[in-house]
Amino acid sequence: MAFDAVVVGAGFAGMYMLHCLREHGFSARVYEAGGDVGGTWYWNRYPGARCDIESMQYSYSFSEELDQEWEWHEKYAPQPEILDYANHVADRFDLRRDIRFDTRVTSAAFDEVAKHWVIETDRGDAVTARFCIMAVGCLSSANLPPFEGLDDFEGPIYHTGQWPHEGVDFSGLRVGVIGTGSSAIQSIPIIAEQAAQLVVFQRTPNYSVPAWNAKLDPAYVRSIKADYPAFRAKARARPTGFYFPFNTDPALAATPAERQRQYEEFWARGGLPFLGAYGDLLFEMAANDTIAEFARQKIRAIVKDPATAELLCPDNVFGGKRLCVDSGYFETFNQSHVKLVDVSEKPIERFTRDGVVTDGIEYPFDAVVCATGFAAMTGSFDKIRITGRDGLTLAEKWRAGPRTYLGLSTVGFPNLFMITGPGSPSVLASMIQAIEQHVDWMIDCLCHLRDVGAATIEPTLKYEDDWVDHVNEVAAVSLRSQADSWYVGANIPGRPRVFMPYIGGFPIYVQKCNEAMSNGFEGFVMDRTGEANTPPKMRRTERWRAELDLDVISPAIVAARRVPVV
Ligand code: FAD
Numbered sequence: 001m002a003f004d005a006v007v008v009g010a011g012f013a014g015m016y017m018l019h020c021l022r023e024h025g026f027s028a029r030v031y032e033a034g035g036d037v038g039g040t041w042y043w044n045r046y047p048g049a050r051c052d053i054e055s056m057q058y059s060y061s062f063s064e065e066l067d068q069e070w071e072w073h074e075k076y077a078p079q080p081e082i083l084d085y086a087n088h089v090a091d092r093f094d095l096r097r098d099i100r101f102d103t104r105v106t107s108a109a110f111d112e113v114a115k116h117w118v119i120e121t122d123r124g125d126a127v128t129a130r131f132c133i134m135a136v137g138c139l140s141s142a143n144l145p146p147f148e149g150l151d152d153f154e155g156p157i158y159h160t161g162q163w164p165h166e167g168v169d170f171s172g173l174r175v176g177v178i179g180t181g182s183s184a185i186q187s188i189p190i191i192a193e194q195a196a197q198l199v200v201f202q203r204t205p206n207y208s209v210p211a212w213n214a215k216l217d218p219a220y221v222r223s224i225k226a227d228y229p230a231f232r233a234k235a236r237a238r239p240t241g242f243y244f245p246f247n248t249d250p251a252l253a254a255t256p257a258e259r260q261r262q263y264e265e266f267w268a269r270g271g272l273p274f275l276g277a278y279g280d281l282l283f284e285m286a287a288n289d290t291i292a293e294f295a296r297q298k299i300r301a302i303v304k305d306p307a308t309a310e311l312l313c314p315d316n317v318f319g320g321k322r323l324c325v326d327s328g329y330f331e332t333f334n335q336s337h338v339k340l341v342d343v344s345e346k347p348i349e350r351f352t353r354d355g356v357v358t359d360g361i362e363y364p365f366d367a368v369v370c371a372t373g374f375a376a377m378t379g380s381f382d383k384i385r386i387t388g389r390d391g392l393t394l395a396e397k398w399r400a401g402p403r404t405y406l407g408l409s410t411v412g413f414p415n416l417f418m419i420t421g422p423g424s425p426s427v428l429a430s431m432i433q434a435i436e437q438h439v440d441w442m443i444d445c446l447c448h449l450r451d452v453g454a455a456t457i458e459p460t461l462k463y464e465d466d467w468v469d470h471v472n473e474v475a476a477v478s479l480r481s482q483a484d485s486w487y488v489g490a491n492i493p494g495r496p497r498v499f500m501p502y503i504g505g506f507p508i509y510v511q512k513c514n515e516a517m518s519n520g521f522e523g524f525v526m527d528r529t530g531e532a533n534t535p536p537k538m539r540r541t542e543r544w545r546a547e548l549d550l551d552v553i554s555p556a557i558v559a560a561r562r563v564p565v566v
């Protein structure tokens with residue numbers, strides 16, 4: 001079968017892409033490895049899973065009717081509600097008829113003569129498409145470390161990102177949890193409520209800010225719905241693509257007493273907006289030290305056993321790894337049946353028939369939860385054999401780290417697009433906004449190719465090289481690039497150390513995408529020889545022309561503006 005476009009993945013990215021392709025008259029087929037829509041929210045069903053961007057902002061913005069009819073119930077939506085939302089969107093826009101579920105794309109190869117992609121799946125499909133659109137997700141390739149003896153363990157081993165649909169009852173069980181990232185921090189308090197004994201294996205302690213989750217006030221919901229587009233525009237103008245109060249003053253200009261008051265005030269607001277207490281926190285180590293020490297004091301005040309409290313205190317950059325948001329995480333360690341085991345110096349040695357061994361001690365378990373994260377950003381690309389021009393595979397091209405132009409496409413792979421690809425803001429922005437902006441740009445690009453009769457589009461090497469340099473240059477300004485996190489691939493041995501997302505700020509990035517488009521797809525070549533690129537109609541991209549919010553200018557944004565793309 002031949003399609004205009006094949007989309008890989010039916011999370012929020014693939015779903016919106018399919019909707020737009022159909023609206024603009026392109027035939028499309030979506031392949032999804034999971035059994036239904038929702039992506040992240042289909043797979044991550046572990047206890048306590050919820051978003052840490054406020055629900056009123058973590059949703060699509062393309063349909064005012066959808067915005068008005070959908071009702072969120074909590075400040076931070078739980079996973080089942082987000083999955084309900086994804087299902088509602090699939091029903092409302094009749095998406096499922098073009099999606100093949102339980103089908104994994106195994107390879108995609110560009111046929112240079114026919115100028116189309118040949119896509120194959122694990123169910124034996126072989127279809128062709130002019131465009132191949134990767135909507136495979138940044139956090140969709142679960143990382144189960146190759147612990148020795150995994151098969152020897154007689155009990156179940158669960159990964160948070162591949163949680164059983166029927167749920168798991170830990171009542172009365174001895175449970176081990178490996179990892180202390182966001183997934184662990186959300187699930188541990190709930191697992192502890194059920195388990196008879198809980199042992200948490202911690203390699204690196206993490207900072208976490210209380211969510212203070214609550215039911216949504218109907219008056220607040222009404223006030224946003226009264227002018228949702230204005231609220232969305234305000235959010236988009238922020239470096240993170242979501243709105244929260246942000247103080248741009250430097251922490252170092254304040255007295256210790258002022259800082260303490262400020263941190264208390266922002267702590268009381270909770271969640272990721274805690275990082276908005278001052279403007280220099282992610283740029284000046286001395287400023288970062290002040291917020292890190294405040295957070296450590298909170299841990300020491302909560303956790304009663306001083307030795308456990310010290311083990312839980314991180315000594316790395318605050319917010320360097322993705323900041324965690326919790327509901328009662330540190331408090332859990334005050335329960336007598338919960339134990340913290342440090343595996344930073346003495347790693348987990350092996351699984352046995354009965355449990356897990358570290359430092360020569362065997363911990364017996366009935367069940368083990370691996371909250372060990374993901375091969376982030378590129379992990380799901382690595383699992384597909386993607387072959388471009390001259391037989392080059394994407395895995396070979398990206399061996400030393402991903403290289404893209406604007407995180408949208410990569411040289412040597414014509415008509416291959418990536419939604420929230422490496423080199424775009426993706427995980428540093430509110431992701432549904434990042435997804436919509438990418439999809440809208442791609443649709444305008446596809447429409448333009450159709451308008452001018454071009455069969456292929458591909459970036460030029462010079463623009464790609466300059467963009468990669470720019471992504472690195474901006475990352476170097478932020479303390480985030482110094483931390484050992486999944487942003488730089490440090491969570492999994494052997495991955496190249498490259499800061500993968502674009503940290504220059506969402507609005508700056510959007511401006512750069514808009515400029516490339518309005519300059520006639522500057523930095524791209526189309527296969528129509530002899531004609532200069534012409535500016536396209538900005539059918540969908542028009543709505544992304546929001547002004548940068550100058551109230552929240554940061555050193556990374558200054559750098560992003562200063563360093564020209566070419
Ligand atoms: P995904 O939702 O990951 O969907 C990708 C889909 O592609 C998956 O369903 C996968 O099965 C499919 N796929 C991959 N490879 C193939 C293949 N070869 N063949 C077929 N199908 C394939 N972001 C936020 O902004 N705010 C949050 O609060 C937030 N919380 C999160 C909580 C968790 C537990 C996790 C893991 C992530 C969270 N994120 C959050 C990031 C989240 O991934 C995005 O917000 C968003 O859901 C990504 O949508 P997506 O469609 O791009 O990718």
Ligand code: NAP
Nearest residue numbers: 050051052145179180181182183203204322371372373491
């Ligand atoms: P993660 O942040 O990468 O955490 C994985 C944890 O497992 C880390 O503590 C890691 O330790 C540990 N680990 C990995 N391999 C190990 C090994 N061999 N031995 C011992 N420990 C090991 O993964 P995650 O918690 O699933 O979160 C990933 C991202 O998804 C988040 O950062 C966030 O973006 C998103 N998410 C968001 C939410 C939310 O609140 N909305 C919830 C869950 C996830 P090291 O730190 O030492 O590597």
